[in-house]
Amino acid sequence: MTVQLGREQQLAGGHWLLGAAPSLQETRATWEESGSAWLRPGVLFGAVVVRAGVVHAALGTDSPIGCAPLVDVGGPVFYSDEGFGREGAYTALVPASVALVWSVNGSLPHHRRALLEVPAPQVVMPERAGRPWWVVPLDGPGLLCDPDLLAALVKQGTGAGDAEGGPGA
Template sequence: MLASGHWLLSAAPVSAQAKAEWEESGAAWLRPSFLFAAVIVPAGVVHAAVGLDGPEACRAPLAEALEYGPLFYSPDDFSNEGSYTALVPGRVARLRPIPGVVMHPQRALLLVPAPGVTAPDDSGPWWVSPLDGPGLLCPPERVAALVAMGRGFLAAEEPQDA
């Protein structure tokens, strides 16, 4: 396992169990804390921001927009709309919330794909932009800008009352 996988495992309640879950099912329950926080964004907001549909089509522009920070897709969130989860520095959890996203509560369990899961498989989460190394996270200002752009495009598409 790469260093990034070992680093993520340090957020597991029981590292050996999480490693076994990664090997068996491709995803494990981790606890964001001081190592990283998780910002969960509805897929529709992300797709509006990049002007593309689907996580596979969005892979390259999202990686570039988030400076190749770790981002994974979960198909079952938000009433099966799907969501993207950006891993950001842990301090972000204590900052002002970003409108239109869910800041995953620190210390609450989060289902995280194994480091090598980089394509859709059995409806579990998978990395759109994998973690490149320990502590190499998404810049929070880039995540906020992406969300603001997507929300702006969606608001412009809504019918205007006369």
């Protein structure tokens, strides 16, 4: 018998996320059918949305797939083609208290209790156009991004953009 710890952690993380679902059964079914569902951050976790251009400037690449192995903020991050208005964005799951006070140029806290489209735990590559996918997958229940690492990434990206007249300018 082979134990797949990564898969077990992913399932446990997904089950934990379902605690933020308006309807447990409906959300689980929607995850299965479409690969993403609407969750309500605010108690279990908060969310910070970072413009794709900021992350790309910080990591020196312009592709979400190219960024995936480079994003290191200590917790789960997903990408959406239209997460920041009409621009792509990375959404980092952070402690709920962090999202309440977040103020770093190039990023925005997701409004507490507003619905957020979150990919199903197993969606770790872009599968459907316009649907979010995990760049840094869930690694278990309650494991969230480190706010200091996230702030450093955003500041690096906005600094790179300022220097080049790009994303942070």
